Amino acid sequence: MKRKLIIIGSIAIIGVLIGIRLVANKAKMDEKNKMPDNKNVTIPVTAIAVKEGSADQQLIRTGSLIPFKEAEIMATAAGKVLAVKYELGTHVAQGATIVKVDSKLKELSLEATELNINKLKKDTDRYSKLLAGNAATEVQVNDTKYNYDNALNQAEQIKQQISDASIQAPISGRIVKKNIEPGEFVNVGTSLGTILDVSRLKVQVMINENDVYKLKEGQHVQVSTSIFPGKKIDGVISYIAPQGDESHNYPVEIVVRNSSELKAGTFVTVEFQQKSSTQSLLIPRSALVESVRNPYVYVIESGVAKQRKIEVGREVGDNVEVLGGLKAGETVVTTGQINLSEGAAVTVTK
Numbered sequence: 001m002k003r004k005l006i007i008i009g010s011i012a013i014i015g016v017l018i019g020i021r022l023v024a025n026k027a028k029m030d031e032k033n034k035m036p037d038n039k040n041v042t043i044p045v046t047a048i049a050v051k052e053g054s055a056d057q058q059l060i061r062t063g064s065l066i067p068f069k070e071a072e073i074m075a076t077a078a079g080k081v082l083a084v085k086y087e088l089g090t091h092v093a094q095g096a097t098i099v100k101v102d103s104k105l106k107e108l109s110l111e112a113t114e115l116n117i118n119k120l121k122k123d124t125d126r127y128s129k130l131l132a133g134n135a136a137t138e139v140q141v142n143d144t145k146y147n148y149d150n151a152l153n154q155a156e157q158i159k160q161q162i163s164d165a166s167i168q169a170p171i172s173g174r175i176v177k178k179n180i181e182p183g184e185f186v187n188v189g190t191s192l193g194t195i196l197d198v199s200r201l202k203v204q205v206m207i208n209e210n211d212v213y214k215l216k217e218g219q220h221v222q223v224s225t226s227i228f229p230g231k232k233i234d235g236v237i238s239y240i241a242p243q244g245d246e247s248h249n250y251p252v253e254i255v256v257r258n259s260s261e262l263k264a265g266t267f268v269t270v271e272f273q274q275k276s277s278t279q280s281l282l283i284p285r286s287a288l289v290e291s292v293r294n295p296y297v298y299v300i301e302s303g304v305a306k307q308r309k310i311e312v313g314r315e316v317g318d319n320v321e322v323l324g325g326l327k328a329g330e331t332v333v334t335t336g337q338i339n340l341s342e343g344a345a346v347t348v349t350k
Helices: 002-033 104-132 138-164
Strands: 043-049 051-054 057-064 066-074 079-084 097-101 166-168 173-178 191-208 220-224 233-240 249-257 267-276 279-284 296-301 304-309 311-316 319-324 331-335 346-348
Touching: 043 296, 057 191, 057 311, 066 173, 104 138, 138 166, 191 267, 191 311, 220 249, 279 311
Parallel strands: 043 346
Antiparallel strands: 043 331, 051 279, 057 267, 066 191, 079 097, 097 166, 173 191, 191 249, 220 233, 220 267, 233 249, 279 319, 296 304, 296 331, 311 319
């Protein structure tokens, strides 16, 4: 019995020792696998101070093409849709009837109104003759004429309502959205679809104060896109804003005739005939974290990296013009951004 107790006690002690050993090993493994605390780690980067530089080169701007016209197809009458004469991609002409709403009740109402008009017209003529022979009063003539004129107005209103039941295309273009099918009920103002006119396309760019005075509406420019390398497309300045923004930049709109190759949303470069020789804020292109379509940089403030959205303009050699979001003297990271996040501690290396 005593021996049995000794064996049981020994097994228990061994189990406790094994458990202690496993716990110790787990603690060591957890310590090894523990993620480093980035708050106490400084990330090495290179940086440069934002400064003004000469941007004497061809005046070039970038932007995205937008449709020349875009219009919603709106219901102008309430009722059941009888016919929809378009599908996605259908080309429609301005003024063409593309949706038909049930107007049978309006047509019956018009017939009844026109019958009443004929009656009131005869009554008006008869009372006018009776008045001439002193067989009717002037009040009777006036009342009959009032009812006749009122019926004419009602007929015109009903005709307009019947006309509104034939919904027409507001512009010429291509259907890019279809919101309705025959048999559905619509109310006045319901959106039935969208038409885009991409026979011409527009692009809007921002031009600084010194350059905008060199431009004129009607002036030709060259538009290009990486989709069609080496191809130059003729564009015309259609609008120059009479007022600039707080940064003294002015919206300028260019119209491009489309040969059915270009699509709205395509990123393009606009090259003007004039050269620009202005002092601009410049940063190395390597400082951009993303492309010029969605540019931002990391600015160093008190040893900490801060994300900053910026607006870019021209590319000047290896540099990029900054139109907004940065000030001269601020420090931007030029390499090492891949390791950065908002609020990361950094150290600038040479």
